[in-house]
Amino acid sequence: MASEHNQLSRFLLVLAIVLFRYVTSDINDGNFAGNNFNRLDTEALYHLSQDQFPETYNYAPLHPVENHLWQSPENLGEISGVAVDPSGNPVIFHRGDRTWNYETFNDNAEYQEKYKGPIRNDTVLTLDPKTGDIIRGWGNHTFYLPHGIHIDNLGNIWLTDIALHQVFKYSASGIPRLILGQRFEPGNDMEHFCQPTSVAVLPNGEIVVADGYCNNRIMLFDKRGNPKYSIGEHWISLRIPHALTILPNRQVCIADRENLRIVCLDVISSGLNRNPESPYSIRHRQFGRIFGVTSYRGFIYAVNGMTSKNIQIKGFTIDPINRNVTEIWGPESLPFTMPHAIAACPYGTALYVSEIGPNKIWKFDLLQT
Ligand SMILES: *[C@@H]1O[C@H](CO)[C@@H](O)[C@H](O)[C@H]1NC(C)=O
Ligand SMILES: *[C@@H]1O[C@H](CO)[C@@H](O)[C@H](O)[C@H]1NC(C)=O
Ligand SMILES: *[C@@H]1O[C@H](CO)[C@@H](O)[C@H](O)[C@H]1NC(C)=O
Secondary structure (H helix, E strand, C coil): CHHHHHHHHHHHHHHHHHHHHHCCCEHHHCECCCCCCCCCCCCCCCCCCCCCCCCCCCCCCCEEEECCCCCCCCCCCCEEEEEECCCCCEEEEECCCCCCCCCCECCCCCECCHHHCCCCCCCEEEECCCCCCEEEEECCCCCCCEEEEEECCCCCEEEEECCCCEEEEECCCCCEEEEECCCCCCCCCCCCCCCEEEEEECCCCCEEEEECCCCCEEEEECCCCCEEEEECHHHHCCCCEEEEEECCCCCEEEEEHHHCEEEEECCCHHHHCCCCCCCEEECCCCCCEEEEEEEECCEEEEEEECCCCCCCCCEEEEECCCCEEEEEECCCCCCCCCEEEEEECCCCCEEEEEEECCEEEEEEEEECC
């Protein structure tokens, strides 16, 4: 009870401050007046190094071209997530024999298919970046409904499971290190998620979670997993934050799926009043529902999904500084069907797009334009 009371007063305090400060702001203008959410502690005031986080980038966006030598592995479930490890190997998170249908959750977002037990197959698979062959796999008998995968700079693997309502950190070799959220318990306080979709780790180790299908909020945790902020519905009005990516200037960009836009915000310098331009939205008439976002050297690469007849399913290259689309691209052999996630190789040589029906993974080479 005491901790619930604390949570509530903390939430009300943040809400009051946020409302007071931003009552006149409107993200649909693509801009916010004033500074951003209030910080509750000073732990995040780490030293900001210019070298580590260049404020401006002088790079050109790269041009994705389908790699025809790559072959997506066969007999996989829905490939809900893709990431690339520090060696440049793509790693996918797939659903084995499970799908998300009308019986999967009840109206309270509680998972209804526990009786099936966890997915028996390996759900986390490392692929050969040249051929697409499976190099190794793990994560059998653990997950129920995989969603997001992220690999941080140290090679740790972060996963979200929307049935378990949890976020997992594993070492590069697949040893569990941290679990956030309560097993099978949806909720909207700082200890619970509700169908969390995606994780991203800031250069200082802080953990950003997109939570998710029901709560429409972004949560920040310190590197040990202690909750710091919840940036929520009342402020940036997200509608299914589906994927996250982090730019070199530490801004977190969100695939705000049902709002047909990408939102970027600065979770650290916002609190230092350093960035009156954060958050901002990026929109384009061809976007439709943005499912996946990734970035390389300050440019965002995104994929959309089924939206309406006149919106094509494509990839987009986005310049977040000018907030415009520099290229619309896609595979040459066949069109995309249901893309779900996208990830760039840390060396900028390749881009991977996963699909959830047909279940496949595409490789694109990233070429200089
Ligand atoms: C599960 O693993 C078995 C044995 O390796 C394989 O035959 C099957 O295709 C896999 N199924 C899925 C859906 O991943
Ligand atoms: C998962 O797979 C490994 C290797 O294939 C196997 O040794 C282990 O018993 C499996 N785990 C369970 C719980 O079945
Ligand atoms: C993006 O915006 C910048 C600055 O307004 C402009 O110079 C550039 O030509 C634009 N690019 C495209 C592809 O529209």
